[in-house]
Amino acid sequence: MKNICVVGVGYVGLVTGTCFADLGNRITGVDIVEERIANLNKGILPIYEPGLEEMVKRNVNAGRLKFTTSYAEGLKDADFVFIAVGTPEGVDGEADLQYVRQAAIATAEAMTKPLIVVNKSTVPVGTGDWVADIIRQSQPSPIPFSVVSCPEFLREGSAIVDFMNPHRTVLGSLEADAADKVAQLHLPLRAPIVVTDLRTAEMIKYASNAFLATKISFINEIANICEALGADVKEVAAGMGYDGRIGKQFLDAGLGYGGSCFPKDVKALAHMASVQGKHPQLLQAVMDINGDQRKLVVNKLRELLGELDDKVVGLLGLAFKPNTDDMRDAPSLEIARALQIAGARVKGYDPVAMTMAGRMLPNVQLVDDPYELAEGCDALVVITEWNEFKNLDMERIKASMRGSAVVDGRNLYDAAQMGQLGFRYRGIGRGYNGK
Ligand code: UGA
Numbered sequence: 001m002k003n004i005c006v007v008g009v010g011y012v013g014l015v016t017g018t019c020f021a022d023l024g025n026r027i028t029g030v031d032i033v034e035e036r037i038a039n040l041n042k043g044i045l046p047i048y049e050p051g052l053e054e055m056v057k058r059n060v061n062a063g064r065l066k067f068t069t070s071y072a073e074g075l076k077d078a079d080f081v082f083i084a085v086g087t088p089e090g091v092d093g094e095a096d097l098q099y100v101r102q103a104a105i106a107t108a109e110a111m112t113k114p115l116i117v118v119n120k121s122t123v124p125v126g127t128g129d130w131v132a133d134i135i136r137q138s139q140p141s142p143i144p145f146s147v148v149s150c151p152e153f154l155r156e157g158s159a160i161v162d163f164m165n166p167h168r169t170v171l172g173s174l175e176a177d178a179a180d181k182v183a184q185l186h187l188p189l190r191a192p193i194v195v196t197d198l199r200t201a202e203m204i205k206y207a208s209n210a211f212l213a214t215k216i217s218f219i220n221e222i223a224n225i226c227e228a229l230g231a232d233v234k235e236v237a238a239g240m241g242y243d244g245r246i247g248k249q250f251l252d253a254g255l256g257y258g259g260s261c262f263p264k265d266v267k268a269l270a271h272m273a274s275v276q277g278k279h280p281q282l283l284q285a286v287m288d289i290n291g292d293q294r295k296l297v298v299n300k301l302r303e304l305l306g307e308l309d310d311k312v313v314g315l316l317g318l319a320f321k322p323n324t325d326d327m328r329d330a331p332s333l334e335i336a337r338a339l340q341i342a343g344a345r346v347k348g349y350d351p352v353a354m355t356m357a358g359r360m361l362p363n364v365q366l367v368d369d370p371y372e373l374a375e376g377c378d379a380l381v382v383i384t385e386w387n388e389f390k391n392l393d394m395e396r397i398k399a400s401m402r403g404s405a406v407v408d409g410r411n412l413y414d415a416a417q418m419g420q421l422g423f424r425y426r427g428i429g430r431g432y433n434g435k
Contacts, residue, residue, distance in 0.1 A: 001024050001025055001026060002025045002026070002079050002080060002185060003025070003026045003028075003077040003078045003079050003080075004017070004020055004025050004026070004027050004028075004078060004079070004080045004081075004082060004185075005027075005028050005029075005030060005071075005074040005075050005078040005080070005081040005082070006020075006027060006028070006029045006030065006081075006082045006084055007030050007031075007071075007074070007081060007082065007083050007084060007085060007103045007106075007107065008030075008031060008083065008084040008085035008086065008099070008103065008121070009029040009030075009031045009036060009037070009040060009046070009067060009084075010031075010046065010047070010084070010085070010086055011047050011049070011154075011156065011159070011260075012084040012120055012121070012152050012154065013029060013031075013082065013084030013085070013120070014029065014040075014045070014046070014047065014049075014052065014056070015049060015052065015154055015159040015160065015163060016082060016084055016120060016152065016154075016163065017029045017065065017082070017084075018052060018055050018056050018059060018065060019055075019160060019163040019164060020185065021059035021062075021064040021065040022055055022058070022059055022064075023188050024064070025064065025185070026063075026064050026065075026077075027059075027064060027065045027066075028066055028067070028068060028073065028074040028078070029065070029066070029067045029068075029074075030067075030068055030069065030070070030071055030073075030074035031067070031069065032069060032102070033069075034069055037067045037068060037069050040056070040067040041067055043056070043057055043060075047325075047326075048324060048325040048352055049156065049157070049159050049160070049324070050157065050158070050160070050323055051160045052159070052160060055160065071106045071107065071109070071110035072110045074110075075107065075110045075111050075112065075115070076112070078115065079115070079116065079181075080115070080116045080117075080118055080181075080182070080185070081107055081111075081115055081116075081117050081118065082118045082119075082120050082150075083100060083103045083104070083107075083117065083118070083119050083120060083121055083131070084120040084121055084152075085099035085100055085102075085103050085121055086099055086121070087099070087100060087121050087122055087123055087264075088264070089263075089264045089267065089268070092271055093264075093267035093268055093270065093271040094124070094268065094271050095122070095123060095124050095264070095268045097123065097124075097127065097130075099121075100119075100121055100123060100127065100131065101134060104117075104131045104134040104135050104138070105134060105135075105138045107135060108134065108135040108136075108137075108138035108139045109138060109139075109140065111139070111143055111145070112143070113143065114143060114144045114145060115143070115145045116145070116146050116148060116178050116181055116182060117131065117132075117135065117145055117146065117147045117148070118147075118148050118149075118150050118182055119131060119147065119148070119149050119150065120150060120151070120152050122151065122152075122205055122206070122209075122261070122264075122265060122268075123202060124202070124268060124272055125199050125202045125203050125206070125272060126199060126202070127202065128147050128148075128149045128172065128173075128198035128199070128201075128202060129147075129198060129199075131147055132145075132147045135147075146173060146175045146177075146178035147173065147178075147198065148171055148172060148173040148175075148178050148179055148182045148198075149170075149171070149172035149173065149198050149201035149202050150169070150170065150171055150172070150182055150201070151170055151201060151202065151204065151205035152205075153166060153167065153168075153205075153208065156259065156260075156321070156323070156324040156326055157321065157322060157323030157324045158323065163189075164189065165189070165191075166186075166189055166191040167191065167192075168191050168192045168193070168194055169183070169186045169189065169191055169192070169193045169194070170194045170196070170201050170204050170205070171183060171193060171194065171195045171196070171201060172195075172196055172197055172198040172199070172200060172201020172202060173195075173197070173198060173201075174197050174198070176195075179195050183195065205265075206265055206268070206269045206272075207269075209261055209262055209265040209266065210265065210266050210269050210283060210286070212250050212262065213257050213262045213265075213266045213286050213290070214282065214283075214286050215249075215250040215251060216250055216251075216252075216256060216257050216262075216290070217256070217257075217285065217286040217287075217289040217290055219233065219237055219250075219251045219252070219253045220253050220254070220256055220289050220290070220293050220428075220429075221289055222236060222237075222253070222429065223253035223428050223429025224296075224429060225429075226429040226430075226431060227428075227429045227430070227431075230431050230432045231429075231431055232429070232430050232431040233253045233411075233428070233429030233430065234253070234411055234429075234430065237251035237252070237253065252410070252411070253411065253428050253429050254293070254385075254409050254410045254411060254428050255293050255294060255297065255331040255335075255383065255409040255410065255428075256289070256290040256291075256293035256294065256331065257290055258320035258321070258328070258329040258330045258331050259320040259321065259326060259328060259329055259330070260326060260328040260329070263287075263290075263329045264329075266283055266286055266287055267287065269283060270283040270284060270287070293331075293428075294331050294334045294335055294338075295338070296428070297331075297335055297381055297407055297409055298335065298338045298339065298342070300407045300426045301313065301339070301379055301381070301405065301407055303426070304379060304405040304407070304424055304426065305378055305379055305403070305405055307342075307343075308339060308342035308343055308344040309342070309343035309344070310343060310344070310345070311343075311344045311345070311378040311379065311403075312344070312345045312346075312347065312376055312377045312378050312379075312402065313339050313344050313345070313346050313347070313377060313378065313379050313380075313381060314346075314347045314348070314349070314373040314374060314377040314379070314380045314381070315332055315335065315336060315346060315347065315348040315349070315364070315373075315380075315381050315383050316349060316370060316373065316380055316381065316382045316383060316384070316389055317332070317349075317350055317351075317382060317383040317384025317385070317386055317389065317410075318330065318332040318348050318349070318350035318353045318354075318356075318357045318361065318383060318384065319332075319350055319352065319353040319356075319384050320332075320384070321384060321385075322384055322385055322386045322387065323352075324352070324353075325350075325352045325353040325355070325356050326353070326356070327353055327356045327357065327360050330383075331383055331409070332348065332357075332361070332383045332384070333360060333361065335381065335383065336348070336361055336363075336364050340363060345365070346361075346363070346364045346365070347364065347365045347366075347367055347373055347377065348361060348364045348365070348366050348367070348373070349366065349367050349368070349369060349370055349372070349373040350384065350386075351386050351388055354366055370388075370389065370392055370397065371392075371393075371396060371397065371400060374396075374397040374398075374400045374401050375400045375401075376400075376401070376402050377401045377402060377403065378401070378402050378403035378405060379403055379405035379406065379407065380397070380401070380405070380406050380407075381406075381407045381408075381409055382406070382407070382408045382409050382410050382412050382413075383409055383410070384410065385410035385412050389412060390412060394413075394417075394418070394421050394423075395421060398421055398422055398423060404422055404423050404424050405423070405424045405425075405426075406418060406423045406424070406425045406426070407426050408425065408426065408427045408428070409428065410428075411427045411428055411429075411430065413425065413427070415427055415430050415431075
């Protein structure tokens with residue numbers, strides 16, 4: 001059992017802290033946002049993540065997890081402090097490190113005994129060294145500490161499963177003792193542990209996200225070629241995926257990647273490269289293709305409906321992917337805007353992101369279920385591949401629509417079946433029948 005302080009109880013911090021508590025450690029979550037801490041103390045979570053609420057409650061009740069706004073309280077008995085604050089996109093795609101700086105200064109001022117500072121936030125290569133400098137300069141009197149980079153590889157919507165079953169744990173530090181202590185914390189997870197230097201660990205995170213984003217843009221490019229040549233990208237991806245060198249995952253063609261990680265991280269990596277005088281051509285292409293996928297949907301709607309003026313379009317799903325209410329950089333935002341500019345009336349439904357959507361899509365008419373969404377629509381667009389959309393009563397949907405167009409941005413439906421039901425259906429890269 002170790003005492004761990006987690007700074008930042010947003011997505012990464014809350015999942016990491018709660019999972020470490022579940023492994024038997026004692027965790028104090030610190031955040032400067034008072035409302036967030038007050039809510040957590042009442043059992044109200046700032047994010048939606050399957051299984052997390054129950055896990056937070058269980059560990060709070062067991063006395064292994066608590067929340068405070070006070071660094072002094074959080075660091076009182078801590079052997080480790082995990083920095084898990086946000087690193088939003090700043091100017092020119094550069095990561096904004098103001099919260100990391102604040103966390104480092106506050107930690108330096110409040111620490112009373114030797115501490116291992118573990119950086120979880122996704123930060124530009126070199127930030128670990130910078131954090132160490134800030135702590136050294138901000139300590140009222142010198143107390144030994146070490147900085148270890150331990151990037152997170154959690155997917156929203158399956159973060160608990162990902163935490164408990166990691167592919168690997170990456171640790172960056174040249175101080176063998178500190179790296180070993182952080183490694184001990186991760187031993188119950190039984191995953192390979194890669195120990196390297198700080199900068200290499202930070203780079204592993206960016207390179208991993210950029211590679212996954214590249215796979216997505218690759219298959220989207222192939223989808224567009226499939227569409228032109230009459231091949232079906234879903235079957236192409238399946239056929240490719242059997243080759244272990246390629247792998248099945250992250251080859252779903254569609255509206256491309258969104259969310260709070262891939263868009264920001266690919267941009268930040270490209271920015272770091274440019275600053276060093278490099279030309280990140282591949283990363284640039286990955287971003288361009290991703291942007292184009294969103295425009296494609298609007299073009300397909302034009303193909304099916306002609307002018308979009310006064311047309312009613314329903315967006316099926318609004319979150320950037322299933323099992324989350326996160327709408328950061330969600331394709332729904334850009335697509336809704338483009339449709340509205342073209343004069344269309346936009347309706348929207350999402351199983352969990354409705355509160356978020358109310359804030360982020362103020363001019364979209366939000367409705368309570370997929371059937372209400374379909375009422376009076378000239379077209380439906382599948383934005384998010386929620387499970388509950390897979391088995392909708394399509395005859396009922398068709399009957400309540402004004403038109404019959406469906407643009408399936410996630411290739412959720414069978415083109416032939418949709419045709420038989422009387423829909424004018426377009427998927428992404430689905431060959432002659434379902435293009
Ligand atoms: C991603 C990574 O998968 C995590 O390993 C990483 O820790 C996290 O970013 C982060 O840096 O914090 P996440 O953004 O939650 O996790 O979501 P993913 O499940 O990876 O999906 C990202 C986007 O790619 C989604 O918009 C999804 O719809 C899209 N995607 C994914 C595709 O378009 N096609 C695919 O085949 C797979």
